[in-house]
Amino acid sequence: MDKDLITRGLDRTPLWKFALWLLPWALLAAWGGQTIRDMFVQGLYLTNMDNRFAFGLWIVFDLTVIALGAGAFFLGFLTYLMRQKDLQQVLNTAVIVGFVCYSGAILTLAVDVGQPIRAWFAFWHANVHSMLTEVSFCITLYLMVLLIEYVPIILKNRKLRLVPSFLVLEFNLHRIMFLFAGIGAFLSFFHQGSLGGMFGVLNGRPFAFREGVGIWPSTFFLFILSAIAVGPSFIMLIVMTVSRVARRPLVDRKVLTRLGRISGLLLSAYIVAKLADTGIWIFRTLPDSGFDAAEFYRHGLFGIWVLFLELTVFGLLPATILLNRRRRQNPRWLVAGGLLACLGITFNRLVVTLQTQSAPTLSFDTFMIYWPSLQEWAVMLGVVAYGVILYSLSYRYLNLFPREHELKTSSGRA
Amino acid sequence: MLPTAYEFHWDTGHVVFLGVFYSVVVTVLSILVYTALRGRGDLKGQRTPAIAWEETFHDLPADRRACRHAFDGPAAGRVCHHCFDCATCAGHPEFTAIGRSLQAPQPPDPGVPMPSDTFYHRGHTWVKPAPDGTLTLGLDPFAQRCFGHPTSVSLPAEGQTVQSGERAVTLHRGRLEARLAMPVAGEVVASSSHDGQWRLRVRPDPASASLVNLLRGNEARAWMTREVDWLQGRLNPAGGHTTLADGGVLMDDLVAAYPAADWDDLWGQVSLDV
Numbered sequence: 292m293d294k295d296l297i298t299r300g301l302d303r304t305p306l307w308k309f310a311l312w313l314l315p316w317a318l319l320a321a322w323g324g325q326t327i328r329d330m331f332v333q334g335l336y337l338t339n340m341d342n343r344f345a346f347g348l349w350i351v352f353d354l355t356v357i358a359l360g361a362g363a364f365f366l367g368f369l370t371y372l373m374r375q376k377d378l379q380q381v382l383n384t385a386v387i388v389g390f391v392c393y394s395g396a397i398l399t400l401a402v403d404v405g406q407p408i409r410a411w412f413a414f415w416h417a418n419v420h421s422m423l424t425e426v427s428f429c430i431t432l433y434l435m436v437l438l439i440e441y442v443p444i445i446l447k448n449r450k451l452r453l454v455p456s457f458l459v460l461e462f463n464l465h466r467i468m469f470l471f472a473g474i475g476a477f478l479s480f481f482h483q484g485s486l487g488g489m490f491g492v493l494n495g496r497p498f499a500f501r502e503g504v505g506i507w508p509s510t511f512f513l514f515i516l517s518a519i520a521v522g523p524s525f526i527m528l529i530v531m532t533v534s535r536v537a538r539r540p541l542v543d544r545k546v547l548t549r550l551g552r553i554s555g556l557l558l559s560a561y562i563v564a565k566l567a568d569t570g571i572w573i574f575r576t577l578p579d580s581g582f583d584a585a586e587f588y589r590h591g592l593f594g595i596w597v598l599f600l601e602l603t604v605f606g607l608l609p610a611t612i613l614l615n616r617r618r619r620q621n622p623r624w625l626v627a628g629g630l631l632a633c634l635g636i637t638f639n640r641l642v643v644t645l646q647t648q649s650a651p652t653l654s655f656d657t658f659m660i661y662w663p664s665l666q667e668w669a670v671m672l673g674v675v676a677y678g679v680i681l682y683s684l685s686y687r688y689l690n691l692f693p694r695e696h697e698l699k700t701s702s703g704r705a
Numbered sequence: 706m707l708p709t710a711y712e713f714h715w716d717t718g719h720v721v722f723l724g725v726f727y728s729v730v731v732t733v734l735s736i737l738v739y740t741a742l743r744g745r746g747d748l749k750g751q752r753t754p755a756i757a758w759e760e761t762f763h764d765l766p767a768d769r770r771a772c773r774h775a776f777d778g779p780a781a782g783r784v785c786h787h788c789f790d791c792a793t794c795a796g797h798p799e800f801t802a803i804g805r806s807l808q809a810p811q812p813p814d815p816g817v818p819m820p821s822d823t824f825y826h827r828g829h830t831w832v833k834p835a836p837d838g839t840l841t842l843g844l845d846p847f848a849q850r851c852f853g854h855p856t857s858v859s860l861p862a863e864g865q866t867v868q869s870g871e872r873a874v875t876l877h878r879g880r881l882e883a884r885l886a887m888p889v890a891g892e893v894v895a896s897s898s899h900d901g902q903w904r905l906r907v908r909p910d911p912a913s914a915s916l917v918n919l920l921r922g923n924e925a926r927a928w929m930t931r932e933v934d935w936l937q938g939r940l941n942p943a944g945g946h947t948t949l950a951d952g953g954v955l956m957d958d959l960v961a962a963y964p965a966a967d968w969d970d971l972w973g974q975v976s977l978d979v
Contacts, residue, residue, distance in 0.1 A: 295880075299973040415710075416711070419712055419713050419719055428726050432726075432730065436733065439733075452760070459744045459747045459753060460740070461760070463744045463747070467736055470732075471733075474732065477729070690764070696766060696970075697766040
């Protein structure tokens with residue numbers, strides 16, 4: 292039964308080994324699920340969030356996975372609208388990773404909101420002044436688009452495609468996928484931006500507040516740029532990891548280096564924009580409001596090293612590695628560059644979320660620190676486990692890599 | 706609900722933002738409805754076999770989709786993007802004319818019998834026209850050696866209409882399954898199966914009676930030689946290309962002779978059903 296579901300000609304590990312692989316993730320997901328239940332029953336007091344720290348680990352996690360999941364819309368945009376056909380080799384993975392990231396983020400948000408049964412209020416009683424309304428609308432719609440993009444991949448399963456109605460649905464969906472790629476790019480562009488804009492408009496939080504263009508603060512554009520810069524790197528890392536675990540090539544090597552190059556170029560653009568933004572913030576925005584930038588980096592945990600690390604180790608360094616053609620040809624350097632870029636986005640989202648709230652805003656305020664509770668970690672890890680399980684099942688039973696079979700036979704295995 | 710939400714105003718910002726949002730919702734839903742209607746039309750219009758063939762075709766590895774003019778003709782390395790439907794290929798007449806003028810040498814003997822009055826489909830079925838206008842269909846000798854002795858054969862019933870590319874014949878051998886694509890469209894007027902060997906007699910559909918997509922003569926022999934080379938490469942434990950002197954012929958029942966090979970995959974590749 293299990294073998295009948297696996298695409299013809301693809302080698303997959305025996306079922307018992309696969310089950311063993313899934314077991315720890317299932318346990319982690321179960322722990323997360325149990326904690327989510329507790330959270331719904333007992334409330335948010337189980338977290339370490341409070342009136343000062345309304346955004347905690349879950350928002351950092353959401354912002355990070357949504358940025359990492361940007362590969363889905365960006366690679367869809369490049370493949371279908373910019374006709375970069377070689378990227379088709381990683382598009383299925385990008386869609387599934389995007390779906391995992393967005394569905395995981397929405398699940399975490401549902402817990403964070405505290406009353407998920409009232410989640411529909413965001414649409415019915417929308418706060419027309421809030422950036423979060425735009426985020427809620429766009430993320431929900433984009434998840435719908437991702438689901439529509441995921442369905443044809445599922446329906447191409449060896450057994451499912453034998454059902455005529457599934458086959459016809461898959462065929463027709465696939466023909467119009469370029470439209471969804473366009474819609475996905477449009478939605479993602481706005482919600483990635485709105486997530487950044489959400490911080491940039493906080494004029495009561497000088498650490499986050501930024502000037503901008505029209506109603507959009509500079510963080511709107513920085514979030515978009517950073518997300519599309521690391522999205523391809525994240526997909527590259529996942530493909531390389533799966534390839535390593537499965538011990539077989541899954542895509543052409545040039546596709547991976549291409550993803551690295553795209554990341555390198557966009558990361559360079561992001562670093563330039565980030566430097567300009569930081570300069571304007573330090574030398575114009577803050578002085579105009581009566582602040583000195585050094586004030587925000589005087590506290591132990593968030594010293595000046597934060598800015599340094601973000602701009603150099605997680606910015607300039609990966610950009611330099613990924614832009615260098617010779618380095619890109621070396622898998623170790625490619626992984627190092629991609630990994631630093633992804634760690635960089637995580638670090639950036641963490642700083643934007645937590646340092647913004649830690650820094651005092653009133654004269655009698657003090658610098659405060661927030662540490663997530665065990666339950667917050669449990670929910671986050673549970674969502675990560677859900678992602679690993681969904682991707683593992685997809686890799687086993689769906690044909691994620693169109694070139695896998697050809698690469699296998701050309702490497703000499705009958 | 707919007708636009709009755711608290712503090713909603715009919716100003717440009719709110720109208721544009723909400724207008725864009727609801728436009729996207731309407732667009733997504735419209736596309737889905739359109740897709741569903743198209744799908745229903747395809748199911749009602751009996752287009753499923755053609756869709757299945759097209760879907761499978763584009764999933765085939767490039768070497769299984771080689772253009773017929775790449776075998777011994779002027780288009781070496783060319784890959785077909787027309788589901789082997791040469792009537793829809795703009796390059797086919799031109800390549801045919803060039804091929805004729807080139808007068809390609811006689812292809813080597815593929816090592817399996819290939820009568821010159823028989824047409825071959827790339828999914829390893831053959832077609833032989835009969836004087837009464839019907840066509841006889843069967844499994845070519847290459848596939849017979851690959852499939853060996855199937856334990857069961859499922860054939861379309863007499864009177865049933867089959868479409869070109871439809872997977873109307875299914876062979877089983879243990880867990881292995883091969884679904885064979887029909888080389889022509891028409892009505893099945895007779896069928897027989899004995900010891901895993903099968904024949905169909907089909908009255909061709911006048912609307913699609915052309916055999917232009919099928920191979921014959923030198924072109925078919927060149928293709929079959931290529932298929933034998935391909936199979937040798939796949940069965941060779943070293944992979945890639947033939948490592949021993951050529952000249953042998955395919956033995957009967959390769960499944961029994963090479964039990965370690967991935968026959969599930971090979972049956973799929975031979976029948977162009979991945």
